[in-house]
Amino acid sequence: MAAGSRRRKNGGEEAAAMNRVKQDGGLWDSITKATFIVGSGVLLLAAFGNSLTWHLQRFWGASGDFWQTLWTKLYLQFQGHDSALFYLGTMLAPMLAFWGTNGLLLLVDVTGRPSFITRYRVQPDKNSPVDQGKLWHAIKQVVFNQVFVSGPMVMGIYHLTSWRGEPCSPQLPSFQRGLMELAVCVVVEELMFYYSHRLFHHPGLYKHFHKQHHEWTAPIGVVSIYAHPVEHVMSNMLPAVLGPLLLGSHLTTTSLWYCMALISTTVSHCGYHLPFLPSPEFHDFHHLKFTQCFGVLGVLDRLHRTDDKFRLTKQYERHTLLTGLTPLTESIPDQPKKLQ
Numbered sequence: 120m121a122a123g124s125r126r127r128k129n130g131g132e133e134a135a136a137m138n139r140v141k142q143d144g145g146l147w148d149s150i151t152k153a154t155f156i157v158g159s160g161v162l163l164l165a166a167f168g169n170s171l172t173w174h175l176q177r178f179w180g181a182s183g184d185f186w187q188t189l190w191t192k193l194y195l196q197f198q199g200h201d202s203a204l205f206y207l208g209t210m211l212a213p214m215l216a217f218w219g220t221n222g223l224l225l226l227v228d229v230t231g232r233p234s235f236i237t238r239y240r241v242q243p244d245k246n247s248p249v250d251q252g253k254l255w256h257a258i259k260q261v262v263f264n265q266v267f268v269s270g271p272m273v274m275g276i277y278h279l280t281s282w283r284g285e286p287c288s289p290q291l292p293s294f295q296r297g298l299m300e301l302a303v304c305v306v307v308e309e310l311m312f313y314y315s316h317r318l319f320h321h322p323g324l325y326k327h328f329h330k331q332h333h334e335w336t337a338p339i340g341v342v343s344i345y346a347h348p349v350e351h352v353m354s355n356m357l358p359a360v361l362g363p364l365l366l367g368s369h370l371t372t373t374s375l376w377y378c379m380a381l382i383s384t385t386v387s388h389c390g391y392h393l394p395f396l397p398s399p400e401f402h403d404f405h406h407l408k409f410t411q412c413f414g415v416l417g418v419l420d421r422l423h424r425t426d427d428k429f430r431l432t433k434q435y436e437r438h439t440l441l442t443g444l445t446p447l448t449e450s451i452p453d454q455p456k457k458l459q
């Protein structure tokens with residue numbers, strides 16, 4: 120008995136060790152791949168850098184003039200009312216992007232049609248149709264968060280950014296500057312969101328704040344900002360607003376970033392893995408299982424091994440850009456249930 124249990128224990132330890140090696144391999148594998156991709160990029164840039172920059176400048180020179188003219192027109196129309204212009208760009212434009220995207224998704228969620236969209240459901244048996252009482256409750260909280268939390272915060276940020284730089288300057292930032300700032304915003308958001316999100320999963324905080332967002336184990340788009348107001352400030356707003364604030368970004372870059380962040384979180388909550396759109400499998404799995412996949416990009420989850428269970432699932436196999444029309448739940452079906 121004792122020898123048997125020791126063998127089992129040893130076997131368990133071996134399996135755990137193997138698992139650790141596998142996980143280390145996973146991380147090492149990712150680093151090697153990332154180094155290879157970045158290295159190849161640098162080599163290519165070194166080889167064709169001059170002609171690439173020339174073509175980019177030619178392209179941007181032409182379209183850059185177009186955007187500058189558009190911005191100048193808008194700028195002059197507001198005749199120095201910078202705060203109004205700022206509010207339009209950081210509140211109205213992102214809200215239109217959010218409700219435009221979610222309006223379309225809600226039509227599908229509520230009606231369960233058209234079937235050529237609903238066949239792409241990540242959790243095929245859920246929200247078919249969506250519970251209207253639960254949906255209405257979520258929408259009220261979302262509107263509250265946007266009007267009474269995001270609104271005043273954005274106003275405060277205007278004063279902070281004005282002190283930091285000139286967010287509504289008549290001159291648009293260069294293409295390269297805009298691109299660099301967006302990249303910084305993505306990194307800042309990943310860091311801030313991952314750690315604040317994990318903090319909200321601490322039992323002491325979870326039951327008071329984050330439990331509300333997790334009422335939806337099969338999320339839909341609008342649920343992306345269905346959260347307790349405290350969580351909305353700490354985990355949704357701060358990770359997104361901090362990047363532009365630190366960089367002293369131009370209003371146009373900030374506005375574009377907010378729209379991108381809102382559309383991205385909507386897609387990762389929407390519950391449909393549609394062709395040619397980013398995969399929602401990662402965050403959908405977080406809603407399904409609670410203790411995996413805390414980040415946005417997944418880099419920090421790999422580092423902290425909070426995606427180890429996810430990486431063994433069918434959802435992980437489906438976590439890719441769908442480039443065909445066959446739903447991934449059909450091409451990579453769940454394991455058939457064992458016959459009784």
Ligand SMILES: [Zn+2]
Nearest residue numbers: 332343388402
């Ligand atoms: Zn979520």
Ligand SMILES: [Zn+2]
Nearest residue numbers: 316320329405
């Ligand atoms: Zn969570």
